[in-house]
Amino acid sequence: MFQIAGLIVFCGLLAQTTVQSAPDENVPVDLTSTLLDLPASLISALSDNLLSGGLLNSLQTLPLLDILKSGENAPSGLLGGLLRKANSVTSLLNNIIDLKITNPQLLELGLVQNPDDRRLYVTVPLSLVINVKTPPVGSLLKLKVKLNITAEVKAVEDDHENVYLVLGDCTHSPGSLKISLLDGSGSLPAQSLLDSITRILDKSLPELVQGKVCPLVNEALSHLDVSLVQSLVDELISGQLVIKV
Template sequence: MFQTGGLIVFCGLLALPLPVDLASSPTDIAGQLTGALSNGLLSGGLLDTIKNLPLLDILKTGNSSDGLLGRLLQQLLNPLESLTGIEITKPKLLEIDLTPSEDGHRLIVNIPLGFDVNFRVPVVNLRLLKLSVKLNVSVEVYPQKDENGIHLVLGGCSQSPADVKIALLDGTQTFLIQRLINKLVNILTNTIPKFVLGEVCSIVNGVLSQLDVTIVQSIAENLIPGKNISISV
C-alpha cells in the first residue's frame, strides 16, 4: 500500500526547480547561446580589430595616380598623415539572431556589425566624407557527438556584401569627388567583409568549444533536431 509519507516526499520533489536544461524554453536557450556568442566576440577583441582594420593598405591597392581622383587619394593615403586622414569610429556589435537551416539540423547564426569610416584631407583640415558601414557574418553551427559527448562545432562561415551609406561633410560638392566616392565604396564594400570574416569565425569557434555541456545538450535537443547528429571518432 502506498505510504502517505512517500507521497509527501514525491510531491516535494516535483516542487523543486528543474535543472537549467530541462526548465529552459527554446527561447531561453537561444538567449543563452546568443549571449555567450556576444560576450565572446566582445571579450575576444572583435571591436578593436574592426577599429584597427588596415584601411590604408586596402585603399592603396586601388589607388590611381591619374587626375583629380589620384591627387585626392594621394592626400588621403599619405603614410605620414594616415592616422588623422582615415579613422574608423563607433564599431558596434548589433543584435545576434538565430535561424534554423532548411534541413532543420543546423543553426545559422547571423552576426551584424556596424562602424563609421571618416575621411578628411589633413593638409587643409577638410572633413571630406563619412561612410557608415553595416555588414553581416553568417555562421553555421551543428552538433557533433564523440566519445566525450555532444559538442557544437562550426560549419560554414560567410559574409554578405557591406552596406555603405555616404554622408558628405563641410559642404563638400558631390560632383567634385564623385569618382573618389565610387572608388572608396567599391573597394571597401568588396574587401572589408573579408577582413572581418576570419576574425569573427575564429572567435565564434573558440566560444563554441568552451560552452557549458548542459547548454550544448539543450541546444542540440531543443534548437537543432538530433536525428542526424554526426559521430566523430
C-alpha cells in the same frame, strides 16, 4: 522525555519536508520553460562571448588605411579621378589621408535553423563609422559601414556519443556591405570620394572582416556553457528545437 520525543518527531517531520521538496525544483514545467528559451540563451551567450573576446577592438583596428592607400595601384583608385595632375597618387595618399574607425558596434544577432539537418545559421551584424580626413584641403568625411557575417553552427556527435557545437562555414553575407555618407565637408566632391572608397572597400573589406570575426565566433562557441550546449544539441538532434522569428 516528552521534550526529547517531541524534538525527534519534529526533526523527522523536517526531514520529510526537506526530502519531499527536492523533486519540486526539477519539475517538467520548469525544464520545458528553459528549453523554450534555448535560442535566446544561445544568442545572448554568443553576443557576450564575442564582446568579451575583443570583437569591437578587432573592428576598430582593421587596417583600412593600408587598403585605401594601395587602392587599385592606379589613378582609378581612391582619389585617382580627383588627383590626376599629381605626380604620384600613391605618394599623396600616404601623406594626406588620415583614417580612423570609430563607434564599432555588434548589432542584434540573428538565428535561423536548417529544417533538414542539425545546422544553425548565426548572423553577426556589424556596424562602424570611418572618418576620412584630407588635411591639405580640410576635408572630413564620415562614412557609415554595415556588414553581416554568417556563421554555420553544426551539432556533431563523436563515437562516445558526446555532442558538440562546432563552427562550419563562416563568411560574409553577399550583398550585405552597405557604405553611406554620414557627413562631408570641404572642397573635394564628397560623392566622388565616397564612390572611390566604396569601390575599393567592396573588394577587400568583407574578407578582411571575415578573417577577424570568424575566429572570434569559433572561440565564442568554445566558451559556451556546457549545460546550454547539451540542451541545445539534444533539441537540435531530436528535431524539437523551435526558433521564433
